[in-house]
Amino acid sequence: MGGLLKVDVSPLLGEAGATLEVDTEVPLEAMTVGDSHVKFEEPPRLRVILANAGEVIVASGTVQAAARLDCTRCLEPFDLDLVGTVDAVISPTEDPELIDEDQEWYPLEGDAVDLFAAADAALRVEVPFAPVHDEACLGICPICGCDRNRDTCACRQEPDTASENPFAVLKDLVPPTED
Ligand SMILES: [Zn+2]
Numbered sequence: 062m063g064g065l066l067k068v069d070v071s072p073l074l075g076e077a078g079a080t081l082e083v084d085t086e087v088p089l090e091a092m093t094v095g096d097s098h099v100k101f102e103e104p105p106r107l108r109v110i111l112a113n114a115g116e117v118i119v120a121s122g123t124v125q126a127a128a129r130l131d132c133t134r135c136l137e138p139f140d141l142d143l144v145g146t147v148d149a150v151i152s153p154t155e156d157p158e159l160i161d162e163d164q165e166w167y168p169l170e171g172d173a174v175d176l177f178a179a180a181d182a183a184l185r186v187e188v189p190f191a192p193v194h195d196e197a198c199l200g201i202c203p204i205c206g207c208d209r210n211r212d213t214c215a216c217r218q219e220p221d222t223a224s225e226n227p228f229a230v231l232k233d234l235v236p237p238t239e240d
């Protein structure tokens with residue numbers, strides 16, 4: 062959850078137009094997004110340019126990570142490169158004159174800002190809702206539990222219409238048409 066990624070922005074303060082390049086590791090080992098459990102064997106990398114835009118500091122860049130996820134069909138772990146976009150404003154106060162309502166912003170605390178939440182949020186939106194190791198993954202046989210990518214089983218492959226067809230229930234509601 063709440064990691065810490067303090068960045069000293071003192072070189073920027075008091076000089077409109079000044080920029081600062083930040084290239085740092087994000088202390089993040091894992092995250093859960095919906096049903097996806099994501100592991101990072103190497104810390105994700107945050108690369109942003111901070112710019113003094115007068116009243117606020119603007120942060121823009123990317124966060125990159127080699128993520129390990131579990132395929133939701135066959136349950137095998139697989140690797141996926143994630144690249145998130147950071148586009149945030151850093152301000153001493155949440156002043157509506159300076160920050161749009163839908164703009165992501167982070168507080169300036171003295172001469173520093175904590176960019177952990179910005180990096181975490183940028184990666185989080187890149188995690189697929191139902192990750193699959195391959196779009197063609199055949200998944201696990203619901204009858205015998207074998208991995209159908211590797212094994213061919215003799216189970217009957219009749220579709221289970223009652224549970225899989227979302228319209229099956231309508232069959233009972235709509236009177237059959239007479240020919
Ligand atoms: Zn799979």
Ligand SMILES: [Zn+2]
Nearest residue numbers: 202205214216
């Ligand atoms: Zn089977």
